[in-house]
Amino acid sequence: MVNTQSKNIIITGGARGIGRVIARHLLSQPLGHRVFLVDLNAEELEYVVTKHLAAYAPRVGSVVANLRNPRAIREAVAKAAEFFDDRIDVLVNNAGIARAFFTAGNGTMEDEATAEQWQEYLDVNLSAPFWMSQAVIPFMKAQNPKIEGKGELKQDGVDRTTDLKRTAEFANLPLDLHGKDRIDEGGCIVHITSFRAHVSDPDCEGYGSTKAGLLGLTQSMAVSCQRWGIRVNAISPGWVHVVHECREGDEAAASTQGAPHEEEAKKVRLETWKDGLKELYHRQHLVGRVGLGEDVAEAVEYVMGAGFLSGQEITLDGGASKRKNPDV
Template identity: 30%
Template sequence: MSNTYYTNKNVLITGGAQGIGLGMALAFAKAGANTVITDKDEEAGQEAVQRLEQEGQKVIFIHCDVSQEQEVKALLQQVGEKYKQLDTLINNAGIADPFVGPLQEMDMAVFDRVLAVNLRGPLLCAKYALPLLAKAEHPAILNISSTRAFMSEPNTFPYSASKGGLEALTHSLAVSLTEERVRVNAVAPGWIEVGEWQKQSERYEPHHSKEDKAQHPVGRIGMPEDIAEAALFLCSDKAGFITGQTLTIDGGMTVKMIYG
């Protein structure tokens, strides 16, 4: 990928106000993209704009709850009015807290809400972004999944189900959008430390033990920058022969056998 590939490319990142989404927003903006972030958290969105401006980068923030069809439709209308086309859609928005307690105590409203944001949201965004993506030379969609799509801790039913569904949605979209030339891939992050990438009221200084780091063959916890670098590649023309795939980015954690 050349240093100028993203110059004047138009990129939309959902859930872009905090965490991995904010890390990707900074990376794409630095690479020259016209970067739009959307988030349900208005406070985080405004802070994100200010933070990236301090880094010398300009992004646009648009409030949106990706589980709501009319809000997604309005979001893409605004993007289309400003940029006429969309080169890259990154479906990152999601409810990230995976634990819901024992199955017999689970509130089904929680399950429904998680799937609405984590799975329905990416589908809605793809639907309404498609006319704009189809106008681009190398259009791409990237879904942010999770290693919890294929491995679990107890009592994480909604999150695991939503990310497993997102894996399937990724390859389904990839084989369905061929006429529009849209490549669709996913990344599955493992343990990514986002403490320093949260809005101010929720920011914290990370502390990781030797045991935490030792769970990863690379010897450290992941950072948003690790996901951002992969996103820059997968959404570029250099990944033009890659579609329908999921790249696991977890420092090797899911391939290490741990006996306890």
């Protein structure tokens, strides 16, 4: 179902790249969505809020946070909740280590020098989405009148030590959490994973395994979060070309094309985003092109409004993973 209500949305890794495009796309919709960006890069975050998204300033908040730190995550979510008047509708767990390959030592898992990078992948790509989700749940529960309380799970005396004994809890789960008119899609958590959860290149153990782990987290969370009326889904992009989605890219477009940051800059981006990409890269995709950040943003918008969608993965790779030999 198409979104029909204004949403309060947290986006991690929102200062540049895919996260920035998601924020810009959602803010540009007529519903008046509000967005709160969480990012580690203070300089880029300040730029995107005060310059790139300046036209939406009253509806944009932000905080600098290290997502490897659970306490910093809770503090960031608390600031977002304050910005949103204690109601969070959507969490987009987009932040992650974009580098697909080990670079420490000789760049292979054989080298013990990769141990630190392995842990970094785990912390940022897998643990951080769990910690972010954990922190937003109380503020997503609060919006649903059928869910009691906004803190800990109600202690109802149900023994949860085995699957068999959990049937008592299952039998008492509230129905029609999103309303019989389907207008309220309920709380929504979106994990941005990667098609590399399914296919790989050499030396991608850190990246690929944490992205695959995020799919497992999506399924588990979707079942657990049912009790709070929260849907959980994953979007797995393939090759999405967003190196120009940053301050440096904006300034380059402005200087070479005479375009300001928006709306003229948007036109320039759409005309020049393929610059530097070989024709082969586009031919590797069944749709004949590499992905755009807007492709992911539109998928996020769909998932936000799809009230019957939970526990699912949307693979958004232009069909690249379906071709037997991607170099042909």
